[in-house]
Amino acid sequence: MKTVTILGATGSIGTSTLDLIERAPEAFDVIALTANCDVEKLAAAAIRTNAKLAVVADEGCYAPLKERLAGTGIEAAAGADAVCDAARAGAEWTMAAIVGCAGLKPSMAAVEQGKTVALANKEALVSAGDVMTAAVAQHGATLLPVDSEHNAVYQCFDQAAPGRVSRVILTASGGPFRDTPAEQMAAITPAQAVAHPNWSMGAKISVDSATLMNKGLELIEAFHLFPITADQLDVVVHRQSVIHSMVEYVDGSVLAQLGTPDMRTPIAYTLAWPDRMATPGPRLDLAAIGRLDFQAPDFDRFPCLKLALECLKAGGARPIILNAANEVAVAAFLGGRAGFLEIAAIVADTLDHYDPAVPETLDAVLAIDAEARRRAGERVKESVA
Secondary structure, three states: OEEEEEEOOOOHHHHHHHHHHHHOOOOEEEEEEEEOOOHHHHHHHHHHHOOOEEEEOOHHHHHHHHHHOOOOOOEEEEOHHHHHHHHOOOOOEEEEOOOHHHHHHHHHHHHOOOOEEEEOOHHHHHHHHHHHHHHHHHHOOEEEEOOHHHHHHHHHOOOOOHHHEEEEEEEEOOOOOOOOOHHHHHHOOHHHHOOOOOOOOOHHHHHHHHHOHHHHHHHHHHHHHOOOOHHHEEEEEOOOOOEEEEEEEOOOOEEEEEOOOOOHHHHHHHHHOOOOOOOOOOOOOHHHHOOOOOEOOOOOOOHHHHHHHHHHHHOOOHHHHHHHHHHHHHHHHHOOOOOOOHHHHHHHHHHHOOOOOOOOOHHHHHHHHHHHHHHHHHHHHHHHO
């Protein structure tokens, strides 16, 4: 049996991972599950999978978790340090699916065990790419991408001969507003923004998809995952979300990974790697789909993508600020304190007024992240005022 830990077990990625594990209970031994504060969902999953440990990041949720697990033999713990301890609990395979920079330290803790880490937290590489990839090399860990786009690239990329690759092409659905008239975009509501046309995702990542910031963050993540330059990365809008990404070779050949838009497929690839396992998702029927469409991204309509590309090429601390300011801006939008178009404006203003030195440690990354959040928060207050 493969021992597994899921960091962020109650989110969309964690839930999909649990679905796969519970379909093959004879193949997996669950060591630890973590969540922020969804006690009922976490406890239920821990009991179903006979996990050894269940952890809530919010210490205020410890008592109800302990009570819910009373008599089960499952250990309960709480706090940020306890989440990192769960990442160090010895699992052969760890799903790192805690959203945002809250997942940085637990993801790093998992990497430092030198085992296999399935990375669904793109912010870890966006904000701490150099630091994390250095840790992967130092500890001999295996980092497997869970994002459907990077997972597709991983399946198509010739790791043994990266010099044969000329370009990596990430596909983007274009989100729910790819055809919305520009004059209507200022009035977009959170309910509209989270209604993704192809994928079922959490609120934050759905908004990122609607602004195309998600694709910008994925470009930065790809830069750290694969031995390529920023100039070798490209984006194409592909509204059907059937081709998840492509790798172009020097001879002009293009390899693509196709599949239905179901996150259980890339999760299963990492869960069974280097083998493959069956998944319950619908099979691809190209005849029924009938056509595949492509178009170039519109940088005027989606300025967040342009900002991300600029940060990728600038490097240094720029991606950290981009990610932190975006998290603050998206939270403000979802909370009704900022308009949809203000997301990009808040991020741009934060980048314009904060340019620290390049960080060399995780603590330095987190310090820059905290300051960028503070500045972005002040910018949000100005918008409200």
